Amino acid sequence: MKKLAIVGAVIVLLFAAIIALTNMKNSEKLKDNPYGTNDLNQSTIDLLKDENYQNIILPDALAEKIESGEGVVGYFFSPECMHCKSYTPKMMPIADELGIQVNQLNVLEFGDTGDAYGITATPTMIYFENGEEVARLEGAAPEETTRQFFNDVVLK
Incomplete structure (x- = not known):
């Protein structure tokens, strides 16, 4: 049971790290974007530097x-x-x-x-x-x- 809790905690931490990295990357892409808002769909954010x-x-x-x-x-x-x-x-x-x-x-x-x-x-x-x-x-x-x-x- 203890091992299961540790594995679960590691998985939660990995997901949290992925979300944090994605948010950091998105905020960098959103600087000076031509839309005038940061409330954009992810597919739009992905095109900002294209x-x-x-x-x-x-x-x-x-x-x-x-x-x-x-x-x-x-x-x-x-x-x-x-x-x-x-x-x-x-x-x-x-x-x-x-x-x-x-x-x-x-x-x-x-x-x-x-x-x-x-x-x-x-x-x-x-x-x-x-x-x-x-x-x-x-x-x-x-x-x-x-x-x-x-x-x-x-x-x-």
């Missing part, structure tokens, strides 16, 4: 850009979406190569905003001009389709 997710925009800032009338690319993604995880690392280098600013909105953190733009699946990229939606690209599109969207719609 080079492909450095153009995060908050819902109010995106709405303001769209309302300004300038051409705006909104990219609606979820860090838990397997299609987003495979598409974003392919799409962002193309956007960078073409000099296109892609404003990334995390619908996991801001789900109501996705609803406001009619987002039914992720990833979804929408190009806005003069405050209106011009075109959208849904799903993990092939590289050629992404290039065509950027060239024919955004850079036209």
Whole structure:
């Protein structure tokens, strides 16, 4: 019985140590995060330092850009979406190569905003001009389709 109590105590201590280390690592990642809050889903925290997710925009800032009338690319993604995880690392280098600013909105953190733009699946990229939606690209599109969207719609 005594051995069982010792083993149980060791297991509890190991779990406590794992939780403490995870919290320390998360608090380090959360410093100066673009979301303006530390109350984020773990999958979002895991993307904070990912080079492909450095153009995060908050819902109010995106709405303001769209309302300004300038051409705006909104990219609606979820860090838990397997299609987003495979598409974003392919799409962002193309956007960078073409000099296109892609404003990334995390619908996991801001789900109501996705609803406001009619987002039914992720990833979804929408190009806005003069405050209106011009075109959208849904799903993990092939590289050629992404290039065509950027060239024919955004850079036209």
